Amino acid sequence: MKRLLAVVALCLCCGLAAAQVRGLPDFSELAERQGPAVVNIGTSQLARSQALPLPFDENDPAFELFKRFFPRQPGAGGTPREFESKSLGSGFIISADGYILTNAHVVDGADEVSVRLTDKREFKARLVGADKRTDVALLKIDAAGLPVVKLGDPTRLKVGEWVVAIGSPFGFDNSVTAGIVSAKGRALPQENYVPFIQTDVAINPGNSGGPLFNLNGEVVGINSQIYSRSGGYMGVSFAIPIDVAMEIQQQLRSTGKVSRGRLGVVIQEVSKELAESLGLARPMGAVVNAIEPDGPAQKAGIAAGDVILRFDGKTVNSSAELPRLVAATRPGTRALVQVWRQGKLREIAVTVGQMVDERAEPARPERKGRAQPQAANRLGLVVAELAPEKRRELGVDGGLLVEEVRSAGARAELRPGDVLLALISRGSATELKSVEQFSRLLGQFDRNANITLLIRRGDLQTFVTIRGSNANH
Numbered sequence: 001m002k003r004l005l006a007v008v009a010l011c012l013c014c015g016l017a018a019a020q021v022r023g024l025p026d027f028s029e030l031a032e033r034q035g036p037a038v039v040n041i042g043t044s045q046l047a048r049s050q051a052l053p054l055p056f057d058e059n060d061p062a063f064e065l066f067k068r069f070f071p072r073q074p075g076a077g078g079t080p081r082e083f084e085s086k087s088l089g090s091g092f093i094i095s096a097d098g099y100i101l102t103n104a105h106v107v108d109g110a111d112e113v114s115v116r117l118t119d120k121r122e123f124k125a126r127l128v129g130a131d132k133r134t135d136v137a138l139l140k141i142d143a144a145g146l147p148v149v150k151l152g153d154p155t156r157l158k159v160g161e162w163v164v165a166i167g168s169p170f171g172f173d174n175s176v177t178a179g180i181v182s183a184k185g186r187a188l189p190q191e192n193y194v195p196f197i198q199t200d201v202a203i204n205p206g207n208s209g210g211p212l213f214n215l216n217g218e219v220v221g222i223n224s225q226i227y228s229r230s231g232g233y234m235g236v237s238f239a240i241p242i243d244v245a246m247e248i249q250q251q252l253r254s255t256g257k258v259s260r261g262r263l264g265v266v267i268q269e270v271s272k273e274l275a276e277s278l279g280l281a282r283p284m285g286a287v288v289n290a291i292e293p294d295g296p297a298q299k300a301g302i303a304a305g306d307v308i309l310r311f312d313g314k315t316v317n318s319s320a321e322l323p324r325l326v327a328a329t330r331p332g333t334r335a336l337v338q339v340w341r342q343g344k345l346r347e348i349a350v351t352v353g354q355m356v357d358e359r360a361e362p363a364r365p366e367r368k369g370r371a372q373p374q375a376a377n378r379l380g381l382v383v384a385e386l387a388p389e390k391r392r393e394l395g396v397d398g399g400l401l402v403e404e405v406r407s408a409g410a411r412a413e414l415r416p417g418d419v420l421l422a423l424i425s426r427g428s429a430t431e432l433k434s435v436e437q438f439s440r441l442l443g444q445f446d447r448n449a450n451i452t453l454l455i456r457r458g459d460l461q462t463f464v465t466i467r468g469s470n471a472n473h
Contacts, residue, residue, distance in 0.1 A: 027164050030217045031176045036118045036147040038166045038210060040173050041089040041102055041125070041139075043110035090167035090210030091115065091139065092149050092219065094246075098123075098141040099253070101245060102209030103224055104130040107137050115141050118174055129252030133193050133260075134240060135224050136248040137209075149211055152218025154197060154241035157181050165201045165223055165237075167210025177202040179237075186238060187320035188225070193260075193327050196238040197221045203237040212239045221245075247328070261329035261352040263302075264295020266460055269319040270307060273465035277424045277452035278307060279343045285309040286319035288339075289454075290461035300350035302339065304461060305422075305429055305454070309345075310338035326352065342428050377439050379451070379466060381405060383420065385434055394456060396421060398433030414464060419456040424463065429454060 089106030093099070100115060107113050113125040123141035130137035157163075164178045179201035186196040197212065203226050212221035221239030228234045251258045267286040275283040285307040291298045302308075308316055311325045312335035329335060331354035339346050377383065382404035391399060400420040422429040423441050432438050445451060452465045 025162055025215060027176060027178055030164055030213060030215070031166065031174075034149060034211075034213060034217050035166055035174050035176075037093045037149045038118070038174060039091045039093065039100060040116040040168045040171075041091045041100075041106055041209060042086065042114045042116065043089070043107055044086050044112045044114075045110055088168055088171050088206045089208045090206065090223075092211040093146050094148060094151075094249070096144065096146050096148055098143045098146060099128075099249075100125065100139040100141065101222060101249060102137050102139060103222065104132050104135045104137040106209045107139070108132070113139060115139065116173070117146075129256045129258075131248050131252065131258045133258070134244060134248050135194070136222065136240060136245045136252075138249045138252045149219045150217060151242055151246065152214050152216065152220045154184075154220040154243055157184060157197065157214065157220055159183060162215050163199055163201060163220065164213045164215075165199075165203060165207060165210060166213070167203075167207035167223060169202075169204035169206040171206055175207075177207075182236070187318075188238065192320065192323040194240050194244055195321075195324060196224070197241055199237050199239060200235050201237050202233045204233050259331055260327040260355040261331055261333065262296065262355040263322075263326050263350065264292030264297045264353060265302065265308075266290040266292075266462075267308070267319050267322060268462050271465055273450040273467065274424075274452055274463055276450065277465065278305075278340065280307065280340060284318070285316050285340065286322040287463060289463065296350055296353040300337070300348050302337065302348055302350065303341070305341070305424075307340040308337060309340055311335060312337075327355065331355075377435075378442050381414065383435055383438065386419065394419065396456070398431050399456065400432050400435065400438060414453075414455070414466075415457075417457070420453050421456055421461070422454040424452040424454060 087106070089102060091100045091102035091106070094101055107127055107130060110127075113127060114122055115125045116122045123143060125139040125141050128138040128140050159181050161181045162178060163181055164176060166174060166176050169175050179199050181197060182200050183198040184195070186198045188196060197220070199212065201212070201223075203223050207223050210223050211219040212223055214220050219242050221241055222245050223237065223239050225238040226233060227236035227238075248258055266289045268289055270278075270280065270283045270285055270287050272283050274287065278287070288297070288302060288304050288306045288308065291302065291304055308322060310316060311322060312329060312333075314325055316322050316325065329352045331352055333352045335350055335352055337348045337350050339348060381402055383400040384403050386394070386396070386399045386401055390401070391397065396419070398421070402414055402416055402418040402420065404416060405414055420432050420438070422431050423438070430441060442451070450465055450467055452463055455462060455464055
């Protein structure tokens with residue numbers, strides 16, 4: 001009996017120990033060790049108030065009565081006045097001599113930037129440089145012997161792993177929040193150069209620019225954005241991987257600006273239907289919609305319709321990966337590009353160009369100079385042949401203008417004003433030159449088949465796949 005009780009007691013102890021191991025981690029030591037290297041960043045900007053009209057002229061006798069009952073507010077009447085706009089953010093020290101990383105949007109437009117440490121010392125900061133494309137900024141304060149963070153490897157992060165943020169949400173210095181890695185390599189709209197780390201760590205206004213730590217106390221990211229419908233935390237936060245940020249800061253420290261590689265192509269994602277049309281075994285890579293005239297890609301021989309599968313020895317699994325790979329390549333580098341063209345693999349050597357900051361807005365589709373509309377085809381599209389002057393303007397030999405979209409399936413992807421350039425089938429493209437030819441080509445497809453078209457929309461080209469189940473009307 002005594003032996004049995006001893007075994008039960010031992011099992012209970014082991015169970016309690018296992019429960020403690022499986023419990024929530026203790027972040028107190030991490031916060032104590034790393035907190036001093038996290039700083040509060042304050043910015044100020046002088047702005048001019050808009051002058052508001054007064055109901056009376058200042059020389060009017062009624063003006064004195066008006067002033068008594070309605071005291072003048074800043075910016076009301078007279079000349080515009082200057083006032084100081086202030087904002088708060090976070091940052092962290094990466095070198096003992098005063099270099100600090102934060103977000104570019106934290107210091108954007110600031111006339112003065114101040115940095116406050118946890119020991120209450122405050123310094124004026126100099127902006128070394130900022131890169132809006134990655135939202136990374138580098139600051140410098142005149143100090144020495146500062147506490148610094150330890151940098152980690154974000155590529156070793158695992159989804160589900162615990163992470164910790166330290167920052168100043170709403171101005172509350174050195175606030176600690178924790179959560180897990182929700183996803184890696186997230187691509188966000190208009191953010192093509194950062195493979196974001198998604199977390200469910202509570203991030204709020206003021207946390208921007210602060211560090212994201214792993215449980216080893218190493219910085220793995222810079223907290224940058226939240227997804228929110230209310231302006232506050234809703235459980236989805238995004239951080240810039242620290243390796244991306246350190247590469248940017250190195251260029252900012254050396255030259256004050258960031259140089260990026262450029263191919264000169266417009267790309268889109270390869271869908272399952274598009275992969276089938278192009279003869280690919282599975283959806284992967286980035287399909288080239290259009291080529292910049294006289295750009296690096298055109299000079300190398302890359303063509304519209306090519307699917308880029310590898311760039312400089314690295315696999316392109318999705319279209320979102322290609323801009324990052326190219327941008328990270330030093331301009332002037334000779335890189336090998338593997339493409340899929342008409343059912344075959346090809347390797348093309350390209351000299352990477354340099355990206356410029358200016359981004360042209362695509363022109364709106366021109367709606368004049370159209371030929372007589374035709375009857376709707378089996379896709380529910382009313383198309384017409386382009387007039388000669390329109391073909392010259394677009395630089396195409398053929399093409400069909402979409403006059404009207406009647407089918408619910410096609411309406412989801414096509415719109416009036418689009419120009420149909422080619423029909424893609426079994427990895428090859430057939431240029432569209434007449435309404436009759438287009439109808440004849442469509443007749444060769446089963447009504448349940450997916451149909452892929454190369455279209456021109458404004459200055460951009462893209463592939464559109466109309467699913468077979470939606471093609472009938």
